[in-house]
Amino acid sequence: MNLPNPEPGENSGVIVELRNVSKHYFGPLGGFLGSALIAVSIEVRRGEIFALIGPSGSGKSSVAKIIGGQMKPMEGKVKVFGRSPRHRSIKPRIAYLPQPGSNPSNALRDLALLQALTKRAELLILDEPLSGLDSVAQQEMKGFILDQARQGKTILLTSQLLLDVADMCNRIALFYKGRVEAVGTLDELLSSPEVLRSMAPVLSSSLSEQMLQILRNDLSERTSKQPPLARASSKITSTENEMLSPLIKPAAAETPQVKSPSSADPIDHQRLAQLTRPHPGDSSALSS
Numbered sequence: 001m002n003l004p005n006p007e008p009g010e011n012s013g014v015i016v017e018l019r020n021v022s023k024h025y026f027g028p029l030g031g032f033l034g035s036a037l038i039a040v041s042i043e044v045r046r047g048e049i050f051a052l053i054g055p056s057g058s059g060k061s062s063v064a065k066i067i068g069g070q071m072k073p074m075e076g077k078v079k080v081f082g083r084s085p086r087h088r089s090i091k092p093r094i095a096y097l098p099q100p101g102s103n104p105s106n107a108l109r110d111l112a113l114l115q116a117l118t119k120r121a122e123l124l125i126l127d128e129p130l131s132g133l134d135s136v137a138q139q140e141m142k143g144f145i146l147d148q149a150r151q152g153k154t155i156l157l158t159s160q161l162l163l164d165v166a167d168m169c170n171r172i173a174l175f176y177k178g179r180v181e182a183v184g185t186l187d188e189l190l191s192s193p194e195v196l197r198s199m200a201p202v203l204s205s206s207l208s209e210q211m212l213q214i215l216r217n218d219l220s221e222r223t224s225k226q227p228p229l230a231r232a233s234s235k236i237t238s239t240e241n242e243m244l245s246p247l248i249k250p251a252a253a254e255t256p257q258v259k260s261p262s263s264a265d266p267i268d269h270q271r272l273a274q275l276t277r278p279h280p281g282d283s284s285a286l287s288s
Contacts, residue, residue: 015123015154016044016067021076023062023178036062037073038178049145049155051165054175055201060158061099061127063175067156068096068125080123095121099128111144124148126157130164142168162202176201 023037037059044050044067052060065071066078069085083090095117118124129145130138146168149155159165166172166186174181174189182189 013046014043015046015081016042016050016156017077017079018042018063018067019077021063021066021073021078023059023066023071023074035178037066040076040178040180042173042180042183044154044156045171046154047149047152048170049149049157049168051169051172052156052158052175053160053162053165053172053202054158055160057177058175058201059178060173060175064096064125064127064156064158067123068094070096092120093122094125095123096125097127097129099131111140114144118148118153121153123154123156126155128158128160130159138164160202161204163204163207174202 019041021037021040022035024035025033027033040059040063042063052063054060062071066073067080067085069080069091072086078085081090081093085091085094095114097114097117114124114126124145126145129141133141145155145157157165157169162172169186171183171185172189173183182192
Protein backbone atom coordinates (compact mmCIF):
# COMPACT_ATOMS: atom_id res chain seq x y z
CA MET A 1 0.00 0.00 0.00
CA ASN A 2 1.52 3.32 -1.09
CA LEU A 3 1.69 5.86 1.71
CA PRO A 4 1.33 9.59 1.05
CA ASN A 5 4.49 11.42 2.10
CA PRO A 6 4.25 14.76 3.91
CA GLU A 7 5.55 17.57 1.71
CA PRO A 8 8.84 19.23 2.69
CA GLY A 9 9.03 22.73 4.07
CA GLU A 10 6.05 24.38 5.70
CA ASN A 11 3.71 21.44 5.10
CA SER A 12 5.95 19.12 7.10
CA GLY A 13 5.75 21.33 10.20
CA VAL A 14 4.45 20.07 13.53
CA ILE A 15 0.74 20.78 14.00
CA VAL A 16 0.11 18.72 17.15
CA GLU A 17 2.31 19.03 20.23
CA LEU A 18 1.93 17.27 23.57
CA ARG A 19 4.45 18.05 26.29
CA ASN A 20 4.47 16.01 29.51
CA VAL A 21 0.71 15.48 29.42
CA SER A 22 -0.74 13.53 32.34
CA LYS A 23 -4.26 12.52 33.33
CA HIS A 24 -5.05 11.12 36.77
CA TYR A 25 -8.22 9.80 38.39
CA PHE A 26 -9.37 10.45 41.95
CA GLY A 27 -12.20 9.05 44.03
CA PRO A 28 -15.10 11.08 45.50
CA LEU A 29 -13.08 11.67 48.67
CA GLY A 30 -9.99 12.74 46.77
CA GLY A 31 -8.12 9.47 46.99
CA PHE A 32 -5.82 8.67 44.07
CA LEU A 33 -7.23 5.89 41.86
CA GLY A 34 -4.74 5.72 39.04
CA SER A 35 -3.28 7.43 35.99
CA ALA A 36 -4.59 7.23 32.44
CA LEU A 37 -1.57 9.15 31.10
CA ILE A 38 1.87 9.78 32.52
CA ALA A 39 4.15 12.48 31.05
CA VAL A 40 3.16 11.85 27.43
CA SER A 41 5.10 13.86 24.82
CA ILE A 42 4.48 13.41 21.09
CA GLU A 43 4.45 15.49 17.92
CA VAL A 44 2.34 14.99 14.81
CA ARG A 45 3.50 16.52 11.54
CA ARG A 46 1.33 18.04 8.87
CA GLY A 47 0.17 15.57 6.22
CA GLU A 48 1.19 12.35 7.95
CA ILE A 49 -0.82 9.38 9.16
CA PHE A 50 0.15 8.95 12.80
CA ALA A 51 -1.01 5.93 14.79
CA LEU A 52 -1.35 5.51 18.55
CA ILE A 53 -0.98 1.78 19.21
CA GLY A 54 -1.53 0.01 22.51
CA PRO A 55 -3.66 -2.53 24.37
CA SER A 56 -6.95 -1.62 25.97
CA GLY A 57 -6.43 0.85 28.82
CA SER A 58 -3.00 1.99 27.64
CA GLY A 59 -4.05 5.65 27.28
CA LYS A 60 -4.23 6.03 23.49
CA SER A 61 -7.93 6.96 23.42
CA SER A 62 -7.36 9.52 26.18
CA VAL A 63 -4.67 11.15 24.05
CA ALA A 64 -7.01 11.17 21.04
CA LYS A 65 -9.70 12.88 23.13
CA ILE A 66 -7.26 15.47 24.46
CA ILE A 67 -5.97 16.33 20.98
CA GLY A 68 -9.56 16.47 19.73
CA GLY A 69 -10.55 18.92 22.47
CA GLN A 70 -12.89 16.40 24.10
CA MET A 71 -10.90 16.15 27.35
CA LYS A 72 -8.58 18.40 29.34
CA PRO A 73 -5.23 17.15 30.62
CA MET A 74 -4.43 17.67 34.30
CA GLU A 75 -0.78 18.37 33.63
CA GLY A 76 1.30 19.37 30.65
CA LYS A 77 0.69 21.40 27.51
CA VAL A 78 -1.31 20.63 24.36
CA LYS A 79 -1.22 22.65 21.17
CA VAL A 80 -3.02 21.99 17.89
CA PHE A 81 -2.27 24.43 15.09
CA GLY A 82 -0.43 26.51 17.70
CA ARG A 83 -3.37 26.89 20.09
CA SER A 84 -5.49 24.93 22.52
CA PRO A 85 -7.63 22.36 20.67
CA ARG A 86 -10.62 23.81 22.56
CA HIS A 87 -10.11 27.30 21.13
CA ARG A 88 -13.02 28.43 18.97
CA SER A 89 -10.75 29.14 16.01
CA ILE A 90 -9.25 25.63 16.16
CA LYS A 91 -12.35 23.48 16.69
CA PRO A 92 -13.59 23.75 13.06
CA ARG A 93 -10.21 22.52 11.83
CA ILE A 94 -10.48 19.25 13.80
CA ALA A 95 -12.79 16.32 13.08
CA TYR A 96 -12.94 13.85 15.98
CA LEU A 97 -14.74 10.53 15.54
CA PRO A 98 -15.03 8.29 18.63
CA GLN A 99 -14.77 4.54 18.38
CA PRO A 100 -17.60 3.31 16.13
CA GLY A 101 -19.96 0.50 16.98
CA SER A 102 -18.87 -3.10 16.48
CA ASN A 103 -21.55 -3.87 13.88
CA PRO A 104 -19.84 -4.30 10.48
CA SER A 105 -23.13 -3.46 8.71
CA ASN A 106 -22.71 0.11 9.96
CA ALA A 107 -19.41 0.55 8.09
CA LEU A 108 -20.95 2.40 5.15
CA ARG A 109 -22.90 4.63 7.51
CA ASP A 110 -19.71 5.41 9.42
CA LEU A 111 -17.92 6.23 6.18
CA ALA A 112 -20.73 8.57 5.13
CA LEU A 113 -20.54 10.28 8.53
CA LEU A 114 -16.78 10.59 8.19
CA GLN A 115 -17.07 12.17 4.76
CA ALA A 116 -19.55 14.71 6.09
CA LEU A 117 -17.37 15.54 9.11
CA THR A 118 -14.10 15.84 7.25
CA LYS A 119 -15.01 18.20 4.40
CA ARG A 120 -13.51 21.26 6.08
CA ALA A 121 -11.33 19.68 8.74
CA GLU A 122 -7.55 19.60 8.38
CA LEU A 123 -6.88 17.16 11.22
CA LEU A 124 -8.86 13.91 11.42
CA ILE A 125 -8.83 11.99 14.72
CA LEU A 126 -10.22 8.47 14.42
CA ASP A 127 -10.46 6.37 17.57
CA GLU A 128 -10.11 2.70 16.56
CA PRO A 129 -11.73 3.17 13.13
CA LEU A 130 -11.15 -0.49 12.18
CA SER A 131 -12.54 -1.98 15.40
CA GLY A 132 -15.24 -4.58 14.83
CA LEU A 133 -15.16 -4.32 11.03
CA ASP A 134 -14.88 -7.34 8.75
CA SER A 135 -12.08 -7.50 6.18
CA VAL A 136 -14.13 -5.86 3.42
CA ALA A 137 -15.24 -2.98 5.63
CA GLN A 138 -11.69 -2.55 6.90
CA GLN A 139 -10.37 -2.14 3.37
CA GLU A 140 -13.07 0.46 2.65
CA MET A 141 -12.12 2.38 5.79
CA LYS A 142 -8.41 2.19 4.95
CA GLY A 143 -9.14 3.44 1.44
CA PHE A 144 -11.00 6.41 2.87
CA ILE A 145 -8.17 7.23 5.31
CA LEU A 146 -5.52 7.07 2.58
CA ASP A 147 -7.64 9.20 0.26
CA GLN A 148 -7.97 11.87 2.94
CA ALA A 149 -4.20 11.82 3.49
CA ARG A 150 -3.58 12.25 -0.24
CA GLN A 151 -5.74 15.36 -0.08
CA GLY A 152 -3.22 16.80 2.37
CA LYS A 153 -5.10 16.16 5.59
CA THR A 154 -3.36 14.95 8.73
CA ILE A 155 -4.68 11.72 10.22
CA LEU A 156 -4.32 10.58 13.82
CA LEU A 157 -5.80 7.17 14.58
CA THR A 158 -5.71 4.58 17.33
CA SER A 159 -5.63 0.79 17.27
CA GLN A 160 -5.04 -2.11 19.61
CA LEU A 161 -3.27 -4.15 16.95
CA LEU A 162 -0.13 -2.99 15.19
CA LEU A 163 -0.62 -5.06 12.04
CA ASP A 164 -4.11 -3.63 11.44
CA VAL A 165 -2.68 -0.20 10.64
CA ALA A 166 1.06 -0.67 10.03
CA ASP A 167 0.62 -0.67 6.25
CA MET A 168 -0.86 2.83 6.14
CA CYS A 169 1.01 4.79 8.83
CA ASN A 170 3.96 7.11 8.39
CA ARG A 171 4.83 6.96 12.10
CA ILE A 172 3.70 5.07 15.18
CA ALA A 173 3.62 5.73 18.93
CA LEU A 174 3.54 2.64 21.15
CA PHE A 175 1.57 3.06 24.38
CA TYR A 176 1.67 0.90 27.49
CA LYS A 177 0.09 1.70 30.86
CA GLY A 178 -0.33 5.39 30.11
CA ARG A 179 3.21 5.95 28.85
CA VAL A 180 4.75 6.32 25.41
CA GLU A 181 7.23 3.47 25.03
CA ALA A 182 8.55 4.45 21.59
CA VAL A 183 7.85 6.67 18.58
CA GLY A 184 9.05 6.22 15.01
CA THR A 185 8.50 4.61 11.65
CA LEU A 186 7.85 0.88 11.58
CA ASP A 187 11.38 0.27 10.30
CA GLU A 188 12.83 2.35 13.12
CA LEU A 189 10.82 0.48 15.74
CA LEU A 190 11.74 -2.92 14.35
CA SER A 191 15.44 -2.03 14.35
CA SER A 192 15.52 -1.54 18.13
CA PRO A 193 15.65 -4.66 20.36
CA GLU A 194 14.37 -2.62 23.33
CA VAL A 195 11.32 -1.47 21.38
CA LEU A 196 10.45 -5.01 20.34
CA ARG A 197 9.55 -5.78 23.97
CA SER A 198 6.97 -2.97 23.87
CA MET A 199 5.36 -4.47 20.78
CA ALA A 200 4.30 -7.67 22.55
CA PRO A 201 0.88 -6.37 23.73
CA VAL A 202 -0.10 -5.07 20.27
CA LEU A 203 0.53 -8.19 18.19
CA SER A 204 -2.15 -10.56 16.93
CA SER A 205 -2.76 -13.89 18.67
CA SER A 206 -0.98 -15.87 15.95
CA LEU A 207 2.15 -13.71 16.08
CA SER A 208 2.06 -13.75 19.88
CA GLU A 209 2.03 -17.54 19.81
CA GLN A 210 5.06 -17.59 17.48
CA MET A 211 6.95 -15.21 19.79
CA LEU A 212 5.93 -17.23 22.82
CA GLN A 213 7.17 -20.44 21.20
CA ILE A 214 10.55 -18.81 20.54
CA LEU A 215 10.69 -17.74 24.18
CA ARG A 216 9.83 -21.26 25.31
CA ASN A 217 12.55 -22.78 23.17
CA ASP A 218 15.09 -20.20 24.30
CA LEU A 219 14.26 -20.67 27.98
CA SER A 220 14.40 -24.43 27.66
CA GLU A 221 17.76 -24.30 25.89
CA ARG A 222 19.27 -21.90 28.41
CA THR A 223 18.09 -23.72 31.52
CA SER A 224 19.21 -27.10 30.17
CA LYS A 225 22.78 -25.76 29.84
CA GLN A 226 22.88 -24.27 33.34
CA PRO A 227 24.19 -26.17 36.40
CA PRO A 228 21.53 -27.13 38.98
CA LEU A 229 22.41 -24.24 41.31
CA ALA A 230 22.05 -21.67 38.50
CA ARG A 231 18.72 -23.19 37.42
CA ALA A 232 17.47 -22.91 41.00
CA SER A 233 18.17 -19.17 41.08
CA SER A 234 16.93 -18.50 37.54
CA LYS A 235 13.41 -17.13 37.29
CA ILE A 236 11.36 -14.74 35.19
CA THR A 237 11.26 -11.29 36.77
CA SER A 238 7.97 -9.52 37.51
CA THR A 239 8.57 -7.12 34.60
CA GLU A 240 9.27 -9.96 32.16
CA ASN A 241 6.24 -11.87 33.41
CA GLU A 242 4.09 -8.74 32.95
CA MET A 243 5.29 -8.34 29.37
CA LEU A 244 4.60 -12.03 28.67
CA SER A 245 1.04 -11.88 30.00
CA PRO A 246 -0.39 -10.01 26.97
CA LEU A 247 1.02 -12.77 24.77
CA ILE A 248 -0.74 -15.42 26.81
CA LYS A 249 -4.09 -13.63 27.20
CA PRO A 250 -4.71 -11.00 24.50
CA ALA A 251 -7.43 -8.49 25.36
CA ALA A 252 -10.91 -9.65 24.35
CA ALA A 253 -11.47 -6.40 22.46
CA GLU A 254 -8.67 -7.32 20.06
CA THR A 255 -10.74 -10.19 18.62
CA PRO A 256 -14.24 -9.13 17.53
CA GLN A 257 -15.29 -12.67 16.64
CA VAL A 258 -16.66 -14.81 19.48
CA LYS A 259 -14.57 -17.91 19.94
CA SER A 260 -16.39 -21.20 19.53
CA PRO A 261 -16.40 -23.39 22.66
CA SER A 262 -15.00 -26.21 20.54
CA SER A 263 -12.04 -24.15 19.30
CA ALA A 264 -8.71 -25.22 20.69
CA ASP A 265 -6.71 -22.66 22.61
CA PRO A 266 -3.49 -22.14 20.58
CA ILE A 267 -1.50 -21.32 23.74
CA ASP A 268 -0.03 -24.23 25.65
CA HIS A 269 -0.77 -22.87 29.14
CA GLN A 270 0.50 -25.97 30.90
CA ARG A 271 3.84 -25.81 29.11
CA LEU A 272 4.11 -22.07 29.79
CA ALA A 273 3.43 -22.67 33.48
CA GLN A 274 6.26 -25.19 33.53
CA LEU A 275 8.61 -22.67 31.95
CA THR A 276 7.73 -19.88 34.36
CA ARG A 277 7.39 -21.94 37.57
CA PRO A 278 10.21 -21.22 40.06
CA HIS A 279 12.49 -24.05 41.06
CA PRO A 280 11.36 -25.80 44.28
CA GLY A 281 14.39 -24.41 46.02
CA ASP A 282 13.44 -20.81 45.21
CA SER A 283 11.11 -19.35 47.83
CA SER A 284 10.20 -16.24 45.85
CA ALA A 285 6.99 -16.30 43.81
CA LEU A 286 6.28 -14.86 40.41
CA SER A 287 4.06 -11.84 40.24
CA SER A 288 0.66 -12.49 38.75
